[in-house]
Amino acid sequence: MRRFLFLLVLALSVAAAAAAHLLQPGMAKTLRYAVFDQYQRWFPRPPSAVPDVVVVDIDDESLSRLGQWPWPRTRFAVLQRRLAEAGAVAVGYDILFAERDRSSPAVLARDLALPGALARELDALPDHDEVFAASLGAPPAVLGFAVDRENGGGTTGVKWPFRIVTRGVDALPVTAEAHAAVMPLPGLAAAAAGLGSISFAADGDGVVRRVPMMMRLADGWVPALDAELLRLAGGGHNLVLEGEGGQLAALRVGARRLPVTSAGEAWLHYAAAPEQPFLPAWRVLSADAPLASLQGRIVLVGSSAKGLLDLRFSPLGEVVPGIEIHAQALRQALAGRFPVRPQWAEAFELLMLLAGSLGGVLVALRLAALPAALLAGGAALAMLGAGAAAFAGGRLLLDPALPVLATLVASVMAGLVRYRHQESRQRWLRQAFARYLSPNLVDYLVRHPQALKLGGERCVCSFVFTDLAGYTRLIESLAPERAVGLLNDYLEGMVAIAFRHQGTLDRIVGDAVAVLFSAPLAQPDHARRALACALEMHAFSERYAEGVRAQGIAFGHTRIGVHSGEVIVGNFGGQTMFDYRALGDPVNTAARLESANKWLGTRICISAAVREACPDVAARAVGTVRLQGKNSALAVFEPLPGAGQPDSAYDVAFDLLDRAPDAAQAAFARLAAERPADGLVAFHLQRLRAGHRGTLIEMGYK
Numbered sequence: 001m002r003r004f005l006f007l008l009v010l011a012l013s014v015a016a017a018a019a020a021h022l023l024q025p026g027m028a029k030t031l032r033y034a035v036f037d038q039y040q041r042w043f044p045r046p047p048s049a050v051p052d053v054v055v056v057d058i059d060d061e062s063l064s065r066l067g068q069w070p071w072p073r074t075r076f077a078v079l080q081r082r083l084a085e086a087g088a089v090a091v092g093y094d095i096l097f098a099e100r101d102r103s104s105p106a107v108l109a110r111d112l113a114l115p116g117a118l119a120r121e122l123d124a125l126p127d128h129d130e131v132f133a134a135s136l137g138a139p140p141a142v143l144g145f146a147v148d149r150e151n152g153g154g155t156t157g158v159k160w161p162f163r164i165v166t167r168g169v170d171a172l173p174v175t176a177e178a179h180a181a182v183m184p185l186p187g188l189a190a191a192a193a194g195l196g197s198i199s200f201a202a203d204g205d206g207v208v209r210r211v212p213m214m215m216r217l218a219d220g221w222v223p224a225l226d227a228e229l230l231r232l233a234g235g236g237h238n239l240v241l242e243g244e245g246g247q248l249a250a251l252r253v254g255a256r257r258l259p260v261t262s263a264g265e266a267w268l269h270y271a272a273a274p275e276q277p278f279l280p281a282w283r284v285l286s287a288d289a290p291l292a293s294l295q296g297r298i299v300l301v302g303s304s305a306k307g308l309l310d311l312r313f314s315p316l317g318e319v320v321p322g323i324e325i326h327a328q329a330l331r332q333a334l335a336g337r338f339p340v341r342p343q344w345a346e347a348f349e350l351l352m353l354l355a356g357s358l359g360g361v362l363v364a365l366r367l368a369a370l371p372a373a374l375l376a377g378g379a380a381l382a383m384l385g386a387g388a389a390a391f392a393g394g395r396l397l398l399d400p401a402l403p404v405l406a407t408l409v410a411s412v413m414a415g416l417v418r419y420r421h422q423e424s425r426q427r428w429l430r431q432a433f434a435r436y437l438s439p440n441l442v443d444y445l446v447r448h449p450q451a452l453k454l455g456g457e458r459c460v461c462s463f464v465f466t467d468l469a470g471y472t473r474l475i476e477s478l479a480p481e482r483a484v485g486l487l488n489d490y491l492e493g494m495v496a497i498a499f500r501h502q503g504t505l506d507r508i509v510g511d512a513v514a515v516l517f518s519a520p521l522a523q524p525d526h527a528r529r530a531l532a533c534a535l536e537m538h539a540f541s542e543r544y545a546e547g548v549r550a551q552g553i554a555f556g557h558t559r560i561g562v563h564s565g566e567v568i569v570g571n572f573g574g575q576t577m578f579d580y581r582a583l584g585d586p587v588n589t590a591a592r593l594e595s596a597n598k599w600l601g602t603r604i605c606i607s608a609a610v611r612e613a614c615p616d617v618a619a620r621a622v623g624t625v626r627l628q629g630k631n632s633a634l635a636v637f638e639p640l641p642g643a644g645q646p647d648s649a650y651d652v653a654f655d656l657l658d659r660a661p662d663a664a665q666a667a668f669a670r671l672a673a674e675r676p677a678d679g680l681v682a683f684h685l686q687r688l689r690a691g692h693r694g695t696l697i698e699m700g701y702k
Contacts, residue, residue: 029203030205031401032399032402033203033205033207033209033315034401035384035401036315036397037209037315037316039388039392039397040269040270040315041315041316041317042388042392043388043392044270044272045269045270045272045328045332047272048331048335051276052330052331053330053334054088054276054279054293054294054298054299054300055276055279055299055302055324056281056300057278057279057280057281057302057303057323058071058303058305059278059281059305060304060305060307062281062282062305063305063307065282066281066282069308072101072128073097073101073129073132074128074132075285076093076135077128077131077132077135078285079301080132080135081135082284082285083284083291086291086294086295087139087294087295088139088295088296088297090141090229090232090299091139091140091142091299091300091301092141092142092144092226092298092299092301093142093143093302094144094198094322094323095198095303096144096182097143097185098146098183098184098185099185101132104127104128105126105127129185133187133190133191136188136191136193140232141192142192142193142194142196142225142232143184143188143189143194143195143196144184144196145184145195145197145198146181146197146198146199147181147197148180148182157186158183158189159190160222162194162238163237164221164241165240166241166243167241167242168249181222194223194229194231194232196222196223196225196226196229197212197222197224198224198326200325202313205313206312207312207314208268208312208314208325209267209268210261210265210268211224211265211266211325211329212224212263212265213227213251213258213264213265213266214239214251214260214264215264216264226326226333227239227251227253227258229298229300230253230254230256230330230333231253231254234253234254236254239251239252240252240253242257245343248263249343253333256336258333261341266329267339267340267397268315268325269328269332269337269339270315270316271331279293279294281301298330300326300330302321302326303321303323310322310323312325338395339391339395339396340394340397341397348398349398349402349403352383353403356379356380356383356404357406358410359379360408360409361411363376363411364411364413372411376408379407380404383403383404383407384404386398456568456569456570456572457569457570459518459566459567460526460565461516461517461518461519461526461564461566461567462526462527462529462562462563463515463516463561463582463587464514464517464530464533464534464560464561464590465515465561465593465594466494466514466541466559466594467558467559467595468490468511468512468556468557468559469556469557469559469598470554470555470556471487471510471511474486474487474555474556478553486548486555487511489544491508491513493541494537494540494541495508497540498533500533500536501530501533501536502529503515503530504519504520506582514587514590514591515530515533516569517533519582527564527613531610531617534560534562534604534606535604535641537558537560538558538560538603538604538641539641541558542557545558559594559595559598559602559603560594560603560605561595561596561597561604561606562590562605562610563586563607563610564586564607564609564610564613565584565585565586565589565609567583567585568583568584569581569582589607589627589634590607592627592628593606593607593636596625596627599683599699600622600638600679600683600697601678601679601681601683602679603638603679604641606619606636606637606639607634607635607636608635608636608637618639618640618645618646619637619639620637620647620651621635621637621651622637622680622697623695623696624696624697625699626696626699627699633696638680650680652667653667653671653681654684657693657694658694658695661693665685665688668681671685
């Protein structure tokens, strides 16, 4: 049997690891990209010694100084002439000039429907697009076009100013195909020295790791903006596609050989910081601008303005404008420092994966747990180190993620097979309930297992539901690591309070916490425990939110609902999945009481059942609330935190709601003036001013 289990674990481990490598599921790609990103953080590309690529940036200040977007083409003509005077060797526009300039005189005359004479005068003035086209001759300019992989299209009708040469392979079938393109205006396209694609796609996580150098349209091969700029800067005419092993391997532009993937893309190696500050467009356009830094340089014209939405994520965890990605690619090409994923990488990684799986199983079955874990961990670290060394020394992109994962998983699986002893019932109880109960209740159930009844049973329980206001806005406004850290600290504090009051953790959904009392172990004082837990949670959440707000982060307040009633509790996951929870209307009522706080202006709402069980706790009546979907109304109260002194002034005003609404409105108006932060007072005053009377509150929402 032991030999059979050994062979079974070995076969399953190797088969699962090989399948994961060959099929490349989403998880494998995510791990691979995470490893490659970490390489870049550890070993960013050294900055270029010479600023051979300059970015002229249409930034927010340029838009503020010179006018909103889009700019007239005459301004680009002036910019082009300024770059020619400065001695730029080539200019690339990361801008799509696909439509006529609406500020051109003839276009304005047509759009404004001007009278004939005035329209003829305007029509005689120079067209802005023609002025821009006339300026594109020197230095040679590359205009961008956009590709469309979704929609079909015919030929572009453009006469391309280059020649494609292939060596070693007909790479067309293995290269990504773009079916259509959005081109510049015909007059601009004809006047430009080159045309290049400005389109690149991020990976599934939004990070740009590769940029296309060559793409295929319906009428043949076309270069990307960066490749076309390299061709023009070098004065060449040919773009040479080189194959290796039956696949596209490189693009040669003049004397430069750019390694590319079979899809015609080049991997990016980001520099740790901008190699040269962007040159604002307004400064280039000013008459006294010092432009000596542009002499003999390739110039990219694009935008970092936030309103133009050309912002991307880099592997370094930064948000960069799209024009910076083009600049990074050009600088890599000029320095000859592209990362490369060699064609033998897949086979090498598969070999490492199989060796790691086999070694993990053998070690775990032959050695004790600690030595086996140390050896497996050492092998994993060695693989990670080898991958990092390959990138640092030769910019080779080798992925140790799956081999490392396969080694560790195989080792763990084999270790489980080696473990011969079955866990005792006490061990099972600890593992099953440690996630749900406070530690002292777990100890009690382990010592008295007869107190636990699995399966469904009816009992009266109390429930505490909490929710964090503004949770979605908080998650969207912070970096993922920061948002998760704040939320985890908050939830840890809330759960610790629930366990301190010996509550059962029913569930955590995002920022919301649900706590159950009096199950699985009966607690005669469950309502009192639930209310005490809610009050402590409220105090903790207020302190925590105040501390986070002091850091400049808009952390919301916590809403809490407490209710008691008869429910069915038990394991509703069967033998497959242990899911101990309560079902019944009181659960929904507690959740809706929590939601009602948002509209009532309160932070804690408790039902009459909880109030009756805790008569010594100071509370004030909210009203008789009919929640959505309920036929009968529910008496709701707001407990008073702190010293718990009764709110006699509020009680007097509340008692007038049914007997004397006008007097109640005057009383609540006085209270609102004295307590501008009292949400419940503001709620009643608003109801009275809107014409509502009495203490019955209809809630048309959950």
